[in-house]
Every structure is written in structure tokens, then in C-alpha cells.
Amino acid sequence: MTAAPHALAPCLDTLLGQALAGELGPDPTTRRIAVAFTTSQAVRHDGRSGGYRNEVLSLRLDRAVGSCATEPGALPPGTVEDCAGAEVAGLLQHPVLPVRVAALDAYLMDVAPHTPAHGAQPVTVPAGSSLERSRARAAAVTDLLDVEPGGAVLVVGVVNSLLAELRSRGINGIPCDLKGGTTEWGEPIGTDALAEIGRCDAVLASGMTLGNGTFDPLRRSAQEHGKPLVMFAQTGSAVLPRFLGAGVAAVCAEPYPFFWLDGGPGTIHHYRADDGGTS
Incomplete structure (x- = not known):
């Protein structure tokens, strides 16, 4: 199996900083999120007594989609609207952690897709x-x-x-x-x-x-x-x-x-x- 060169990240904040500095791919100030959306899920399978709910924030960057699950209702109002059209660089510094994670995921998915x-x-x-x-x-x-x-x-x-x-x-x-x-x-x-x-x-x-x-x-x-x-x-x-x-x-x-x-x-x-x- 051939693997692309990836620098080991000592922590999530360091990885976010590397992406923000353009060390992992294109300058993130030049990349914008085209689509932002949430997927709200409720599950109760046949034969199981309980169920659960999830909500996922997803950001579309060109061919890539990055995602971060959150507790339902945890995202501040207007998060999706704020993310759509935003520079990746700005979202990598967003005050809401799930937004930073979803933006980093989209950026890295575009840089190094799952192949x-x-x-x-x-x-x-x-x-x-x-x-x-x-x-x-x-x-x-x-x-x-x-x-x-x-x-x-x-x-x-x-x-x-x-x-x-x-x-x-x-x-x-x-x-x-x-x-x-x-x-x-x-x-x-x-x-x-x-x-x-x-x-x-x-x-x-x-x-x-x-x-x-x-x-x-x-x-x-x-x-x-x-x-x-x-x-x-x-x-x-x-x-x-x-x-x-x-x-x-x-x-x-x-x-x-x-x-x-x-x-x-x-x-x-x-x-x-x-x-x-x-x-």
C-alpha cells in the first residue's frame, strides 16, 4: 500500500494551526465553503428497546464534504448560514469547536481523499x-x-x-x-x-x-x-x-x-x- 506523506499531529489544535498556516495544503484563505447543512437523525430499530438522536454539521468544499456530529440543538442559531460562503481560514478559527472540526475535515478531505x-x-x-x-x-x-x-x-x-x-x-x-x-x-x-x-x-x-x-x-x-x-x-x-x-x-x-x-x-x-x- 502506498501512503501519502502526512506529518504526525501532536494534538488537534496543532493540526488546526498547520492547516491555517497552509502547511497541509492550499492557503485556506483562498478556499470557501460552498454549502453548509445539518442532518438531524432519530433512530429506533425493530427489536431494540431504545433509540437515539444525532445531529451532524457538514460543510462542502469543492468535491469534499467534512462533518462533525453534535448533540441535537447544540449549534448556535445561524451557524449553517454563517458557514455557507465563508473562507475555510475563518472557520478553522471559529469559536464553536464543531465548526472548526467540520472545516478541518472538509479541508483535509479535499487535500487527501480516502484512496x-x-x-x-x-x-x-x-x-x-x-x-x-x-x-x-x-x-x-x-x-x-x-x-x-x-x-x-x-x-x-x-x-x-x-x-x-x-x-x-x-x-x-x-x-x-x-x-x-x-x-x-x-x-x-x-x-x-x-x-x-x-x-x-x-x-x-x-x-x-x-x-x-x-x-x-x-x-x-x-x-x-x-x-x-x-x-x-x-x-x-x-x-x-x-x-x-x-x-x-x-x-x-x-x-x-x-x-x-x-x-x-x-x-x-x-x-x-x-x-x-x-x-
């Missing part, structure tokens, strides 16, 4: 119902873990299909999410991921950690404890591969449009640090 030339391995999510596609995505994400049956994985950003897939492989999932609550099976969901890292063999975390400011502390803690960190990313799918080999072991990158938007086949992308994805 084998940039270290990506395509994986097909077959057509099917929402639940079938969720399960297929979960299997693809879990394939990136190097954990034996009987091991434990800290899951940051609870997705019941991921927990179910871990169970099917004999792996204990330790659920953690800022919202707390319980899983589909009535298990309590922790809210302090850093407190749980010491008792797991690996960490599986959502890209939403980029948008809520918890990614860098989680990555640093995983490094300090010697735990491999695997990211599943609709948020920041082009951002997170920049951290391969710098605290991130692998990324399952899923750019817009996401698997839950239609029933047809789609493609997600695997990155592994040991494939030289950031060499």
Missing part, C-alpha cells in the same frame, strides 16, 4: 435495512481491533451494534458515554472514560470525541497506559488518520453520506498505523 494512495483500504458496507447496515459497519470497525476473546474493550461513544459485535466475538465491552444511561442490555454506561482505561485491553472511540473536546485527553491517556486506540469516525474521517502512529492505532473512516442515510451499498475506509498511513 489507497493516501493509505486507505476500502471496505464495502452492503445494502440492507438500517439495522443490517449498522451491524455490517460494526463488524468492519471491530475487525480493526487486535483483542482476543476474553479481553476487554473500552467503547467511548456507545453504539449498541458495536457492543453486540464485541459480545459475538467473546470480547467484553466497557461502555462509556458522556450522556450516561444504560445499554440495550441494561448495563450501566460510565461517563469518565479516562477512569476506565486502566482495566481494558484496547479503546474503541467515536470521532464525536473530536467535536466535544475529549479526543486529545483520551488519546494521551491511551498512550500513557499503552492501550491501542481505534477510532470509528463519521466525525473527522479525514482528520483522525493524521494521528496514526501518534496515539491512534487504526481508524475506520466513514465520510458523508453515512450508512444510515440510505439502504444501498456504501464504502468505509480502514487505516492502520502499521500500514504506514502517516509515513
Whole structure:
């Protein structure tokens, strides 16, 4: 596999600064966001007792779409209107973190799209119902873990299909999410991921950690404890591969449009640090 040269990023703020300075691609003062939109999602699968909601901010830069998930209603009024037509440079400095993340994602997606030339391995999510596609995505994400049956994985950003897939492989999932609550099976969901890292063999975390400011502390803690960190990313799918080999072991990158938007086949992308994805 051939990989494009990517400089390792020590933290998200450094990566934002590198993009703003034009160190990662074209001068961002010369690039403008053509389209800004949000996608609001509510899910309740047949056979499951609970559901959930998400909202995603997406920004279109030429051929690329960058995205960042947020809690529903969290974006200030007028955010979409402010982003449409704005310079990328301005959005990389926006006071709202999800806007900065979505702008960085769009910029990096345009600079280095998900192709084998940039270290990506395509994986097909077959057509099917929402639940079938969720399960297929979960299997693809879990394939990136190097954990034996009987091991434990800290899951940051609870997705019941991921927990179910871990169970099917004999792996204990330790659920953690800022919202707390319980899983589909009535298990309590922790809210302090850093407190749980010491008792797991690996960490599986959502890209939403980029948008809520918890990614860098989680990555640093995983490094300090010697735990491999695997990211599943609709948020920041082009951002997170920049951290391969710098605290991130692998990324399952899923750019817009996401698997839950239609029933047809789609493609997600695997990155592994040991494939030289950031060499």
C-alpha cells in the first residue's frame, strides 16, 4: 500500500494551526465553503428497546464534504448560514469547536481523499435495512481491533451494534458515554472514560470525541497506559488518520453520506498505523 506523506499531529489544535498556516495544503484563505447543512437523525430499530438522536454539521468544499456530529440543538442559531460562503481560514478559527472540526475535515478531505494512495483500504458496507447496515459497519470497525476473546474493550461513544459485535466475538465491552444511561442490555454506561482505561485491553472511540473536546485527553491517556486506540469516525474521517502512529492505532473512516442515510451499498475506509498511513 502506498501512503501519502502526512506529518504526525501532536494534538488537534496543532493540526488546526498547520492547516491555517497552509502547511497541509492550499492557503485556506483562498478556499470557501460552498454549502453548509445539518442532518438531524432519530433512530429506533425493530427489536431494540431504545433509540437515539444525532445531529451532524457538514460543510462542502469543492468535491469534499467534512462533518462533525453534535448533540441535537447544540449549534448556535445561524451557524449553517454563517458557514455557507465563508473562507475555510475563518472557520478553522471559529469559536464553536464543531465548526472548526467540520472545516478541518472538509479541508483535509479535499487535500487527501480516502484512496489507497493516501493509505486507505476500502471496505464495502452492503445494502440492507438500517439495522443490517449498522451491524455490517460494526463488524468492519471491530475487525480493526487486535483483542482476543476474553479481553476487554473500552467503547467511548456507545453504539449498541458495536457492543453486540464485541459480545459475538467473546470480547467484553466497557461502555462509556458522556450522556450516561444504560445499554440495550441494561448495563450501566460510565461517563469518565479516562477512569476506565486502566482495566481494558484496547479503546474503541467515536470521532464525536473530536467535536466535544475529549479526543486529545483520551488519546494521551491511551498512550500513557499503552492501550491501542481505534477510532470509528463519521466525525473527522479525514482528520483522525493524521494521528496514526501518534496515539491512534487504526481508524475506520466513514465520510458523508453515512450508512444510515440510505439502504444501498456504501464504502468505509480502514487505516492502520502499521500500514504506514502517516509515513
